[in-house]
Amino acid sequence: MLVVSVIRKNIDQYSLGLQKRGFKEPMALLNRVIEADELRKSLQAALDEQLNKLNLSSKKIGILMQAGKQDEARQIKLETANIKEESKLLTEKLQMVEKEVRDQLYQIPNIPNEQVAFGVSEADNELIHEGGVLPVLDEKSKPHWDLIADYNLVDFNLGNKISGAGFPFYKNQGARMVRAMINYFLDQAIASGYQEIQPPIIVNEDSAYATGQLPDKEGQMYHLSDTNLYLIPTAEVPLTNIYRDVILKDQDFPVKMVGYTPCFRREAGSWGAHVRGLNRLHQFDKVEIVQIAKPEESYEILQGMIAHIQQLIESLELPYRILRLCGKDLGFSSAITYDFEVFSAGQNKWLEVSSVSNFETYQSNRLKLRYTTEEGKKLLAHTLNGSALAVPRILAAILENNQSSTGIKMPKVLHPYLGFDFISK
RNA sequence: GGAGGGGUGGCCGAGUGGUUGAAGGCGCACGCUUGGAAAGCGUGUAUACCUUUACGGGUAUCGGGGGUUCGAAUCCCUUCCUCUCCGCCA
Numbered sequence: 097m098l099v100v101s102v103i104r105k106n107i108d109q110y111s112l113g114l115q116k117r118g119f120k121e122p123m124a125l126l127n128r129v130i131e132a133d134e135l136r137k138s139l140q141a142a143l144d145e146q147l148n149k150l151n152l153s154s155k156k157i158g159i160l161m162q163a164g165k166q167d168e169a170r171q172i173k174l175e176t177a178n179i180k181e182e183s184k185l186l187t188e189k190l191q192m193v194e195k196e197v198r199d200q201l202y203q204i205p206n207i208p209n210e211q212v213a214f215g216v217s218e219a220d221n222e223l224i225h226e227g228g229v230l231p232v233l234d235e236k237s238k239p240h241w242d243l244i245a246d247y248n249l250v251d252f253n254l255g256n257k258i259s260g261a262g263f264p265f266y267k268n269q270g271a272r273m274v275r276a277m278i279n280y281f282l283d284q285a286i287a288s289g290y291q292e293i294q295p296p297i298i299v300n301e302d303s304a305y306a307t308g309q310l311p312d313k314e315g316q317m318y319h320l321s322d323t324n325l326y327l328i329p330t331a332e333v334p335l336t337n338i339y340r341d342v343i344l345k346d347q348d349f350p351v352k353m354v355g356y357t358p359c360f361r362r363e364a365g366s367w368g369a370h371v372r373g374l375n376r377l378h379q380f381d382k383v384e385i386v387q388i389a390k391p392e393e394s395y396e397i398l399q400g401m402i403a404h405i406q407q408l409i410e411s412l413e414l415p416y417r418i419l420r421l422c423g424k425d426l427g428f429s430s431a432i433t434y435d436f437e438v439f440s441a442g443q444n445k446w447l448e449v450s451s452v453s454n455f456e457t458y459q460s461n462r463l464k465l466r467y468t469t470e471e472g473k474k475l476l477a478h479t480l481n482g483s484a485l486a487v488p489r490i491l492a493a494i495l496e497n498n499q500s501s502t503g504i505k506m507p508k509v510l511h512p513y514l515g516f517d518f519i520s521k
Numbered sequence: 522g523g524a525g526g527g528g529u530g531g532c533c534g535a536g537u538g539g540u541u542g543a544a545g546g547c548g549c550a551c552g553c554u555u556g557g558a559a560a561g562c563g564u565g566u567a568u569a570c571c572u573u574u575a576c577g578g579g580u581a582u583c584g585g586g587g588g589u590u591c592g593a594a595u596c597c598c599u600u601c602c603u604c605u606c607c608g609c610c611a
Contacts, residue, residue, distance in 0.1 A: 137570090137571065140570070140571060140580080141571060141572075141579090141580090143580080144570090144571065144572090144579055144580040144581090145579080145580090147579085147580060147581085148579060148580070150591075150592085151579095151580090151592085153591060153592085154539075154590095154591050154592040155539075155540055155592080156591090157539080157591050157592070158538095158539035158540070158591085158592070159539080159540070161539075161591095162539075169591080170591095172591070173591045174591090175591090176591045176592095177591090179591095180591085343568095474568090
């Protein structure tokens with residue numbers, strides 16, 4: 097959520113930023129919030145004045161009562177009726193306006209960083225880097241959903257029976273691969289100085305609001321209505337919320353967390369042939385890295401996170417590319433996002449396997465996540481996170497890219513985790 | 522799930538209707554003291570919003586929400602959390 101006072105100060109720059117996201121009349125939108133906030137302030141001032149009168153009267157009455165001057169006290173009591181009436185009205189108005197300001201702020205996404213390009217579709221995402229070698233496969237090569245069936249690695253039918261579409265059963269060497277990747281990804285993050293955390297995968301409403309899944313993305317999450325709790329769509333939610341309502345001191349930095357969790361996504365309305373196999377699931381495994389940073393350091397830290405993910409993908413010997421998302425494709429809360437895509441040769445398709453973002457203060461404003469500067473000022477911190485990595489699509493790419501007539505070769509780095517180096521019949 | 526006890530500032534802890542944003546202590550900061558340190562003494566030490574060039578002033582906040590009252594940390598309702606005992610249990 098943006099800060100109104102900051103919008104006011106940077107209105108031209110913010111307006112331009114929203115244009116990058118495809119907003120037609122951003123200036124009007126921004127001015128509307130500012131005006132609503134002005135109204136809020138004046139109502140607040142008027143209310144405070146009434147409350148002040150009331151407080152003064154109460155004090156007087158207290159003193160008179162103690163002095164035994166009941167009659168004088170009763171006289172003042174009568175006068176307070178008007179004030180109370182007035183402050184009640186003002187309170188109601190104020191609450192309405194406060195809600196309006198909040199609702200308007202909820203509708204304004206984060207302002208893109210200056211590096212983010214204008215764009216009208218995902219075709220305008222900028223290619224930043226390419227790495228690895230595209231595999232040359234013979235024409236008998238298959239997509240992973242066929243390979244999975246051939247080698248009995250994942251059972252989708254069983255998933256349908258027990259849970260529903262999008263809830264696969266991993267079996268045999270497939271299950272082993274999932275477990276190996278999770279462990280490998282976690283170990284690599286730990287080696288890069290991230291603190292491992294195993295968080296809950298069910299969170300309350302406050303947490304879902306604080307990281308921005310609510311109010312408008314409730315369709316993304318599974319909701320447990322009897323207890324009003326949510327299944328997490330990503331470990332970002334519990335990990336970042338650790339720092340909700342926290343004021344960090346200098347010695348608390350750096351804050352680097354890594355967590356493995358299953359992730360749950362309803363993905364309402366996005367089902368079809370293009371999401372076959374492991375490409376898109378309701379439940380999947382992901383290792384997530386999260387950092388909290390001082391504003392002046394956050395972009396350097398973002399580069400570090402990018403480097404970490406890049407190394408991870410390279411170590412798996414997968415062809416990949418890094419894209420910087422354009423304004424149109426940028427997530428609502430993000431100021432800048434880099435997507436990592438891996439080429440999956442059996443489908444002849446790029447699969448997004450990681451998305452790393454700097455949210456600047458957009459999340460921390462809702463989280464009330466701050467830090468103390470050397471001068472003792474309390475400022476909003478920056479939050480960043482990235483996938484490192486999402487398991488099923490990596491699994492798919494490994495299977496497809498490494499297939500041959502005799503079987504599937506496993507990347508070297510996973511051998512110690514797997515206990516095997518080749519999948520064959 | 523049953524029965525009971527609690528949630529107060531960075532921490533401990535007092536406070537059951539009236540100049541209480543909150544005694545006292547610890548911690549922390551600064552100053553005095555000292556050869557130096559400790560002890561001692563003094564001063565200061567919450568957050569948010571509004572207002573003021575500044576000094577300052579105002580409002581709200583004693584788990585959250587609502588109510589009673591001129592006035593609530595204190596009374597009532599509701600909700601969350603927590604502790605103890607019993608039950609159940611991986």
